[in-house]
Amino acid sequence: MRTPFSLVARGRATVARLWARPPADRPTVHLSGHPWHRFDRLALVGRRPASAGPGGEHRSRLRTPAIDFCDHRAYQIGDDPRWIDWNVYGRLGTLQVKVTEAEERLHLFLVLDCSASMDWGEPSKLGRAVEVVAGLAYIGLRQAAVVRILRLGEQLHALGPVTGRTRFPEVLRFLASTAPGGCVALTEELARLPATLPRGAHPIQPLVILVSDLLVAEPSELGRAFDALLSGGADLAVIHLLSLQEEAPDPLGEVELVDAETGEILDIGLNLETVEAYRDRLSAWLGEIERLCAQRDLRYARVRTDRPLDSLLIEDLRHVQLVR
Amino acid sequence: MLFLAPLALALAFVLPVSIFLLHLLRGGRWRVRVSATFLWAGLAPSVAGHARRRLPRLTLLVLLQLGAAALSGLVLARPATPLDEPVQHVVLVLDASASMQATDVRPSRFEAARTRALDALSHLRPEDKVSLVRAGPSATLLASGSPDEVRETLYRVQAGDGSGALREAIALASQLAAHTPGLLERILVFTDGAFPPLEPIGALAAPVEFVPIEASPDPGNQAIVNVQMRAQPSFPDRRVVYIELANLGAKPAMLPVGLLDAATGREFARPVVELPANSTGRLLVELPTELSRLSVVLERSQHDALPLDDRVEVDTPLLGTRSLRVLLVSPTPTALQQALEAIPTVQLAVVAPDAYPVAGSGAELTVFDSFVPSELPRSPSLLVNPPVGNRLLPVLGTFTAARLTLAETGHPLLRGVDLAALSGTSAKRLARVPWARPVVATVDGPLILEGHHRGFPVVVFAFDPASSGLDKSLAFPLLVSNAVAQLSAHRSGLAVSPGEPVELPAPSGARALLVRPDGRRQRLEPAGGRLWIRETERVGRYLVLDEANEQVVLASFSVNLFDRAESDIRPRGDLAPLPATLPAVADPAGELSVREWWRLLTAALLVVLGIEWLVFARRG
Numbered sequence A: 001m002r003t004p005f006s007l008v009a010r011g012r013a014t015v016a017r018l019w020a021r022p023p024a025d026r027p028t029v030h031l032s033g034h035p036w037h038r039f040d041r042l043a044l045v046g047r048r049p050a051s052a053g054p055g056g057e058h059r060s061r062l063r064t065p066a067i068d069f070c071d072h073r074a075y076q077i078g079d080d081p082r083w084i085d086w087n088v089y090g091r092l093g094t095l096q097v098k099v100t101e102a103e104e105r106l107h108l109f110l111v112l113d114c115s116a117s118m119d120w121g122e123p124s125k126l127g128r129a130v131e132v133v134a135g136l137a138y139i140g141l142r143q144a145a146v147v148r149i150l151r152l153g154e155q156l157h158a159l160g161p162v163t164g165r166t167r168f169p170e171v172l173r174f175l176a177s178t179a180p181g182g183c184v185a186l187t188e189e190l191a192r193l194p195a196t197l198p199r200g201a202h203p204i205q206p207l208v209i210l211v212s213d214l215l216v217a218e219p220s221e222l223g224r225a226f227d228a229l230l231s232g233g234a235d236l237a238v239i240h241l242l243s244l245q246e247e248a249p250d251p252l253g254e255v256e257l258v259d260a261e262t263g264e265i266l267d268i269g270l271n272l273e274t275v276e277a278y279r280d281r282l283s284a285w286l287g288e289i290e291r292l293c294a295q296r297d298l299r300y301a302r303v304r305t306d307r308p309l310d311s312l313l314i315e316d317l318r319h320v321q322l323v324r
Numbered sequence B: 001m002l003f004l005a006p007l008a009l010a011l012a013f014v015l016p017v018s019i020f021l022l023h024l025l026r027g028g029r030w031r032v033r034v035s036a037t038f039l040w041a042g043l044a045p046s047v048a049g050h051a052r053r054r055l056p057r058l059t060l061l062v063l064l065q066l067g068a069a070a071l072s073g074l075v076l077a078r079p080a081t082p083l084d085e086p087v088q089h090v091v092l093v094l095d096a097s098a099s100m101q102a103t104d105v106r107p108s109r110f111e112a113a114r115t116r117a118l119d120a121l122s123h124l125r126p127e128d129k130v131s132l133v134r135a136g137p138s139a140t141l142l143a144s145g146s147p148d149e150v151r152e153t154l155y156r157v158q159a160g161d162g163s164g165a166l167r168e169a170i171a172l173a174s175q176l177a178a179h180t181p182g183l184l185e186r187i188l189v190f191t192d193g194a195f196p197p198l199e200p201i202g203a204l205a206a207p208v209e210f211v212p213i214e215a216s217p218d219p220g221n222q223a224i225v226n227v228q229m230r231a232q233p234s235f236p237d238r239r240v241v242y243i244e245l246a247n248l249g250a251k252p253a254m255l256p257v258g259l260l261d262a263a264t265g266r267e268f269a270r271p272v273v274e275l276p277a278n279s280t281g282r283l284l285v286e287l288p289t290e291l292s293r294l295s296v297v298l299e300r301s302q303h304d305a306l307p308l309d310d311r312v313e314v315d316t317p318l319l320g321t322r323s324l325r326v327l328l329v330s331p332t333p334t335a336l337q338q339a340l341e342a343i344p345t346v347q348l349a350v351v352a353p354d355a356y357p358v359a360g361s362g363a364e365l366t367v368f369d370s371f372v373p374s375e376l377p378r379s380p381s382l383l384v385n386p387p388v389g390n391r392l393l394p395v396l397g398t399f400t401a402a403r404l405t406l407a408e409t410g411h412p413l414l415r416g417v418d419l420a421a422l423s424g425t426s427a428k429r430l431a432r433v434p435w436a437r438p439v440v441a442t443v444d445g446p447l448i449l450e451g452h453h454r455g456f457p458v459v460v461f462a463f464d465p466a467s468s469g470l471d472k473s474l475a476f477p478l479l480v481s482n483a484v485a486q487l488s489a490h491r492s493g494l495a496v497s498p499g500e501p502v503e504l505p506a507p508s509g510a511r512a513l514l515v516r517p518d519g520r521r522q523r524l525e526p527a528g529g530r531l532w533i534r535e536t537e538r539v540g541r542y543l544v545l546d547e548a549n550e551q552v553v554l555a556s557f558s559v560n561l562f563d564r565a566e567s568d569i570r571p572r573g574d575l576a577p578l579p580a581t582l583p584a585v586a587d588p589a590g591e592l593s594v595r596e597w598w599r600l601l602t603a604a605l606l607v608v609l610g611i612e613w614l615v616f617a618r619r620g
Helices: A007-020 A086-092 A125-142 A165-176 A186-196 A219-231 A272-295 A309-319 B006-026 B060-076 B109-122 B147-156 B166-178 B334-341 B475-487 B598-619
Strands: A054-059 A068-074 A096-101 A107-113 A146-152 A156-162 A207-212 A235-242 A253-259 A265-270 A299-304 B030-034 B079-082 B088-095 B129-135 B139-145 B184-191 B208-212 B222-231 B239-247 B253-261 B266-269 B272-275 B279-286 B293-298 B311-315 B324-329 B346-351 B365-369 B381-384 B395-400 B404-407 B426-430 B436-442 B445-453 B456-461 B502-505 B512-515 B521-524 B530-533 B540-546 B553-559 B594-596
Touching (some): A086 A096, A107 A186, A125 A146, A125 A165, A125 A207, A156 A165, A156 A186, A186 A219, A219 A272, A235 A272, A265 A272, A299 A309, B088 B109, B109 B147, B109 B184, B109 B208, B129 B166, B139 B147, B139 B166, B166 B184, B166 B208, B222 B293, B239 B253, B239 B272, B239 B293, B253 B279, B272 B279, B334 B346, B334 B365, B334 B475, B381 B475, B456 B475, B530 B540
Parallel strands (some): A107 A207, A207 A235, A235 A299, A253 B030, B088 B129, B088 B184, B324 B346, B324 B365, B365 B381, B381 B456
Antiparallel strands (some): A146 A156, A253 A265, B079 B594, B222 B239, B253 B266, B253 B293, B293 B311, B395 B426, B404 B436, B436 B445, B502 B530, B512 B521, B512 B540
8 A cells, every 4th residue: 555654755756757857848858968979880771672872871682783792693694794703714614793782872761659658657768769769860871871750749740851970960959859749549640651751763662660669459450550551662660669667567556547648547456466467468469569560571679668778779679680 | 641742642643543534535546647558458347436435454554654643743742751859950069279189088189079079960860950160260160961961071170270269159050050940959069178168158049068078187288378579678689588388287397498490490599497287487588699580399298288389480580779660649648658668679759749740750650649640651550549530530429448348368469468457447439440440349339449541550549548547557568568569560570379360461563372381372362452361270380472483482470379278278168058048939831840751752753664664665
């Protein structure tokens, strides 16, 4: 039972936390002090050909005339004789052509879920999501990718396209102004996303990275939204944020649970059995999300908000081969 | 069990009830924000229909909180239990006179008195109040508080080298006792009884009980009680020292007396004086011409319990023949002129008041008889019989001295003077002036005053020696001689008694540093062009040095006991208890004779809160 005397200390901590929390219209995170240079050696890994044209630093699957040697293969009719490696012919007596690797520009779409449910947990999921997006944008800009950032809130805010690492401060300013955006229909917003993608002479196949808590009651709806994105040719990756408090809630007795996003109130008695049942349900729901992503061959990273940003980007995202 | 603040007892009821109501009204239902409720839906039966107001479960936490709340109210109500005996206020008066340093009681009478005082403290309870008064040259309140607090001060207090103001100390103790109505006051005086009968103290707010030290009835003490230097009448250039010795014991003594040059430590004479029991002896020794400071040492015998009065040190400046220029301004100079001319060092000039001021007289001391100029000279002055109408000492009338009410018996002005001769003298009633204080006074007004006017010492005789017949008595020339010695003390070295404040002219362009006989140092800050040294309780040599160059001695003086009454260390005082003469005042609050329990309850409250915190922390 939570009681007045015991609540003095906890109440003091709560007051301190509320006191420290900035108003909703002010930036919720401070990004300028982070040592971003730690991510200089990271690079995003795309599964589609880079479509923003040559000149980037994104390693392409296209084997085009270039200076970066990649491999040898047997000469085939139609190959340009200029690429025949005559040294190999001199030693082996067979015609082999040099295969080189091209570097192209990448279209990078970073989709940040700014719904009210993201403004929850300690540390806040939204704050950590903003940092993750900033880190990915930094890596992308260093690769000379074309970076766009979309904030899914009550209103859609977009930044970009931006290219070049000199634009990173602009990205930070944009992200620093991020505030929780109330109730967001994530599946609908994602389904509308293909329409917002730029269209040119050639269809672009952007790398879309969704950073969200994916709190959708029906995972199948989420699957349909993913399908819509994939059908547009996007290379989709999902970073699923989960807070410690979501994983391990306290048994609190009889409480009124208030949905952070919808405001819905649920009267419930929270005892050890209820919390255990919640954990089972959460586990099943997470498994469903994971299965849904695996079916679509999406790169899916579930990360806890209390993980340090460096560990999250360097270890967790490398583990799912989103960066290398 | 009593409650000194019974209204606060209501809190002991209100606080637990408030906590109980808080639990009841809150119904144990908290509103908790979660990221999404769909993960929780249907996991447990809804409690939406449950009654929100339910009796709280009596868990350990709730019980601890109710206990802490009840204890809080109880603490504020100040519970107390009446004591079997009322709270006491004991005022300890510790005799710190020189006689308390006598060693007939090992290690000393003062240490024995300290032990007795500590013993008295050990019988007091923590709630009793104790005050500690030291009867040194003046009465001083050293500490006041609980027995433990006063015990620390008692360990540090030291005996003095001078007289003991026992009467003033008892009066001070009575005042302290009067400030604690409702307590059982007692005044305990720890003394050796070696003091003359106390003068009437006045009304006492508490009974006085003397705690005598088990001193020997005849401890034996030989003392140097007086040292005077004078010129030989036949050879004015030669100086002789007059030494008065006393054997204050029941056995005769052969006393070797060492006379040393204090500057070099060389002994130049060692006469032996034989003194019968309870007798006084005198010694006259011619001084070497170059001697500037004389040290007289009495060889201590086994029947000498007080070493303090066995050694003295005096300045012996070169006097010369008639070297002190004195100007007597008098219409009828007969008696004063004879008294002044009898002083070997005085070179006297006499003028009538009409002829004053005398240009180029160079007088170092001016005696005004029945005349006061509009402005005193810039040198010491002796005013005798101030006339009516003078502006310096307004005369309000005349009176005939009856019984003396004030006489500083140890004052240098009165040394050797039989004060009985002053009774019946006709004197002027002088208005009170800020620069002078009475030394001898009657109920009608002062007879002898001393002070400083514009920085120079002044002595006033309010009586007319000729008209009252005083000039025929032996006291008059002694009084005049003492006054001249007092007023020219700066010239022939100061004679200071223990505890007597010393005033010196402030040095120009130098910072003064005082070095006491025990080696303690003190920077002296000048005030009004003078240096005041108030702590002179230790006998010995006091040096005023230049702080910048401590080799330079700006001034020096010696403090010697020279107090026959204090050297007589035989118990003789009346140590019968003195009853309280003021009616006891009841304590208006009536709440002091109890033992309060709030400290214990506060500690219990903190323990309960700590346990409650631990229980909560362990439950997460």
